[in-house]
Amino acid sequence: MSRSGFAATLSRLLLQNRHGSRVLNHVGSLTAPRPFCSESDPRSRGRIKQALSGVSSFTPPANSSHDWVGPPDRMSNLRPIKYHIPEYESPLESRLRKLRQETEDWNHQFWTNQNISFSKEKEGFIYSCLKEKGLELRDEDGRKRTLSADEMAEFYKEFLNKNYQKHSVYNKEWYMRNFTITFLMGRVALLKTWRKLGWRQQDPKLK
Amino acid sequence: MQRWRPTACEEDRVKTRAFCRTIMYNSPCRKLTGLVGVSILQSLENAAQARLCSSNLVQLCRSSSSKWITFQHCNFLKRQYVTKTTEGCQRAKPKQEALTAPLVDRHPHLQDETVIRQVQQISAIDQHPSSVQSSKETLTQDTEGASSEEDPSTAQETRQWKEIKVMLGDLPGIYARLSKIRLTALVVMTASAGYAMAPVPFDPSCFLLASLGTGLASCAANSINQYFEVPFDSNMNRTKNRPLVRGQISPLHAVSFAAACAVPGITLLALTVNPLTGALGALNLFLYTCCYTPLKRLSITNTWVGAVVGAIPPVMGWTAATGSLDVGALLLGGILYSWQFPHFNALSWNLREDYSRGGYRMMSVTHPALCRRVALRHSLALIGLSALAPALDVTSWTFPLISLPINLYISYLGYSFYRDADRSSARKLFFCSLWHLPMLLLLMLTCKKSRVDEEDKSMAHS
Numbered sequence: 001m002s003r004s005g006f007a008a009t010l011s012r013l014l015l016q017n018r019h020g021s022r023v024l025n026h027v028g029s030l031t032a033p034r035p036f037c038s039e040s041d042p043r044s045r046g047r048i049k050q051a052l053s054g055v056s057s058f059t060p061p062a063n064s065s066h067d068w069v070g071p072p073d074r075m076s077n078l079r080p081i082k083y084h085i086p087e088y089e090s091p092l093e094s095r096l097r098k099l100r101q102e103t104e105d106w107n108h109q110f111w112t113n114q115n116i117s118f119s120k121e122k123e124g125f126i127y128s129c130l131k132e133k134g135l136e137l138r139d140e141d142g143r144k145r146t147l148s149a150d151e152m153a154e155f156y157k158e159f160l161n162k163n164y165q166k167h168s169v170y171n172k173e174w175y176m177r178n179f180t181i182t183f184l185m186g187r188v189a190l191l192k193t194w195r196k197l198g199w200r201q202q203d204p205k206l207k
Numbered sequence: 208m209q210r211w212r213p214t215a216c217e218e219d220r221v222k223t224r225a226f227c228r229t230i231m232y233n234s235p236c237r238k239l240t241g242l243v244g245v246s247i248l249q250s251l252e253n254a255a256q257a258r259l260c261s262s263n264l265v266q267l268c269r270s271s272s273s274k275w276i277t278f279q280h281c282n283f284l285k286r287q288y289v290t291k292t293t294e295g296c297q298r299a300k301p302k303q304e305a306l307t308a309p310l311v312d313r314h315p316h317l318q319d320e321t322v323i324r325q326v327q328q329i330s331a332i333d334q335h336p337s338s339v340q341s342s343k344e345t346l347t348q349d350t351e352g353a354s355s356e357e358d359p360s361t362a363q364e365t366r367q368w369k370e371i372k373v374m375l376g377d378l379p380g381i382y383a384r385l386s387k388i389r390l391t392a393l394v395v396m397t398a399s400a401g402y403a404m405a406p407v408p409f410d411p412s413c414f415l416l417a418s419l420g421t422g423l424a425s426c427a428a429n430s431i432n433q434y435f436e437v438p439f440d441s442n443m444n445r446t447k448n449r450p451l452v453r454g455q456i457s458p459l460h461a462v463s464f465a466a467a468c469a470v471p472g473i474t475l476l477a478l479t480v481n482p483l484t485g486a487l488g489a490l491n492l493f494l495y496t497c498c499y500t501p502l503k504r505l506s507i508t509n510t511w512v513g514a515v516v517g518a519i520p521p522v523m524g525w526t527a528a529t530g531s532l533d534v535g536a537l538l539l540g541g542i543l544y545s546w547q548f549p550h551f552n553a554l555s556w557n558l559r560e561d562y563s564r565g566g567y568r569m570m571s572v573t574h575p576a577l578c579r580r581v582a583l584r585h586s587l588a589l590i591g592l593s594a595l596a597p598a599l600d601v602t603s604w605t606f607p608l609i610s611l612p613i614n615l616y617i618s619y620l621g622y623s624f625y626r627d628a629d630r631s632s633a634r635k636l637f638f639c640s641l642w643h644l645p646m647l648l649l650l651m652l653t654c655k656k657s658r659v660d661e662e663d664k665s666m667a668h669s
Contacts, residue, residue: 058368067371069454077441079454081371107438115442118564149559149630156563156572167566171504174438178458182434185459 058082076111080104092191096184103177110170118159125155371454381450385433385461386426386468394425394520400648401524401539404601404655410528416479417527421520423472424488430465431496434458439504443561476527484527491519507570507577514547535601542592542647548585549621550640552578556624556633579625582636586621589647590614596651606654610647617643 060068060082068082081104083097129147130137139145373381398421402414433440433451437458440446450456469492477485495516502509518540525536555562555571556578562569570578593610596602620639624632 060368060370064370068368069371070369071367072441072447077447078438079441079452081454082368111438111442114566115564150628153559153572153575156559157575160563160566160568160572163566164568167504170566171501175435175501178435178437182458182462185457189459 060084073108073112075115076108077115078104078108078111080108090188090191092184093188096181096188099177099184100181103181106177107174114163121159122152122155125152369454371457373456373460377455381455382426382464384448385430385450385456385464387429387433388426390429391422391425394517395422396645397517397543397648398520398524398527400652401521401536402528403524403652404521404535404539405525405528406535406600406656407528413480413527416475417484417524420472420476420480420484420488421523423468423475424492425520427465427469427472428492428495430461430468432500434461434465435496435500439565439567442565443558445558445561476523480527481530483530483532484523487519487523487526491516491523494519503567503569505568507568507573509568510548510551510570510581513551514544517547518544534599538592538595538599538601542589543644545585545588545592546640546644546647549582549617549624549636550644552582553624553633553636553640556628557630575628579628583618583621583625586614586618586636590618593647596654597656600656602651602654603656606651609654610650613643613646613650 058068058070065084065086067084070080070082072079081100083101085097086093089097126145126147127137129151130145135145137145395418399414399418402417403409433449436446437451440449441452446452451458451461473485473489473492476488494512499509499512499516502512521539521543522532522536525539526532529536552571555569559569559572561567562572570581590607590611593614594607596606597604617636617639620632620636624636626632
């Protein structure tokens with residue numbers, strides 16, 4: 001990756017400061033009613049609604065000075081983090097926090113889309129296969145019919161190949177964000193250590 | 208929407224299952240432990256399930272408000288039934304959690320809003336109605352500022368969110384999981400076998416240093432691998448309990464740990480053993496972190512690169528002993544290289560859904576016929592390589608003979624995997640590979656060409 005490309009992406013990452021809420025841009029199409037979910041409709045609609053609203057309801061205690069990590073999100077399987085904002089947050093720390101939040105939102109959006117489209121397409125594939133065979137979606141006992149592993153393998157291969165470009169782009173972006181975040185975390189850690197050492201040196205002078 | 212967090216007894220079950228799953232599916236995780244894990248998994252799960260059902264029901268009745276109980280109760284029973292029927296299928300279901308307690312799942316966003324409003328309005332916690340208190344104990348504790356006490360009936364809610372504060376006591380466990388300690392142990396085992404097979408006097412200190420250096424390099428490689436793969440690991444059942452995925456440590460911490468292992472490890476190998484071993488260790492670390500890990504998502508050639516990564520440790524063990532890259536070292540590497548294919552291809556056969564969804568390019572998904580062919584080809588190659596061992600003066604001629612039964616067996620399983628291409632043949636081949644490798648290495652050690660005989664011969668000639 002060229003330096004100018006890296007710098008451009010880095011500046012884009014750092015200037016695009018989004019706030020804490022997750023805004024899912026591409027999930028709008030999911031509100032179209034479609035029986036893609038195997039579970040009952042109210043539950044699936046509840047999940048989509050939650051994904052669209054995207055706001056986590058947990059508030060960390062006021063006296064905590066650490067970040068808090070939550071349970072895995074149902075759509076993206078990624079764990080949300082509530083970042084602690086210290087009283088005297090330096091610009092560097094602010095940059096890091098906003099980058100991490102933005103990366104989290106971006107990851108959440110990607111994987112939510114990925115998982116939802118996988119589910120949808122899988123259901124569609126099963127439905128069309130069963131239709132070809134002349135079978136209904138559910139058998140006599142009311143249970144859903146499933147296809148054999150060989151039949152599903154066709155779908156898995158097709159899905160993987162179809163998403164190759166998307167994954168390729170995602171991977172590059174993810175690696176860059178990961179490196180940037182880690183680099184900034186290192187700088188912040190050094191800054192904090194410097195501060196602590198600085199304070200300790202000042203104390204004897206004050207005494 | 209908050210995902211369910213396990214209760215105390217469920218935690219046991221989940222831990223047991225995770226432990227057994229790690230044994231069974233950790234690639235390349237080997238053997239006897241895997242078999243034992245499989246056999247105890249079912250019995251433990253059955254026992255745990257019974258406890259779990261009863262405890263869930265008790266909790267449900269105790270803590271839910273009356274209007275919840277009818278809807279929740281029905282769902283609870285439905286989930287139990289659905290879970291049991293699908294339990295044996297081993298399909299990776301990313302969204303459906305097996306045996307989840309239904310207590311807080313159903314409309315958490317609604318109850319969250321209710322609770323938030325109430326918490327903001329009312330300062331004294333004990334004025335809250337019991338339903339709110341039971342549903343979001345976390346928030347009540349937040350406003351009180353206390354985080355240590357946990358009401359047993361609401362333990363699972365409080366456990367949903369965790370402070371990212373690393374306790375020293377947790378670190379060994381976290382580091383063990385970060386470095387994939389079992390896999391590292393197996394890698395060190397193959398390196399030790401390489402050292403032991405080398406035709407030189409056994410030097411215990413050099414042996415220990417080489418093993419330690421290899422172990423540290425392996426820890427570093429595994430940590431970096433996990434550091435790169437956080438979002439992908441979150442989405443696969445096999446890997447979702449890793450420390451970085453769970454947020455137990457920060458990425459910087461993981462990278463620092465990797466650096467703290469890699470630098471002493473490679474330096475140890477390069478300075479105290481010999482530079483060749485150090486170079487091989489560094490090469491292996493580079494191949495695994497910078498070639499194999501990114502390639503997993505780009506091309507199926509990752510499997511071949513991964514096989515080379517698995518083959519290098521015994522070569523390192525050999526070069527640690529002799530200081531040079533002999534044909535014996537290459538033969539050992541070749542055996543490990545060939546072994547990787549039946550092992551990994553069989554494992555990946557049953558994970559096709561997760562790989563497809565997660566974007567991993569594996570032969571089992573994109574080129575299934577090639578996957579089976581390669582597995583068979585390399586299981587047969589093991590017979591050939593075992594026969595080559597005495598020809599290269601690594602072992603005596605008894606080795607190909609006594610290793611023939613196990614090599615034929617794995618080849619037979621490879622053939623049935625090639626022919627049938629179903630879940631059960633893949634599982635059989637995978638589990639066979641787990642015990643096949645240590646057995647083969649053990650037999651090789653017992654048939655090692657004795658140096659005493661060679662010295663006598665040379666003396667007799669002179």
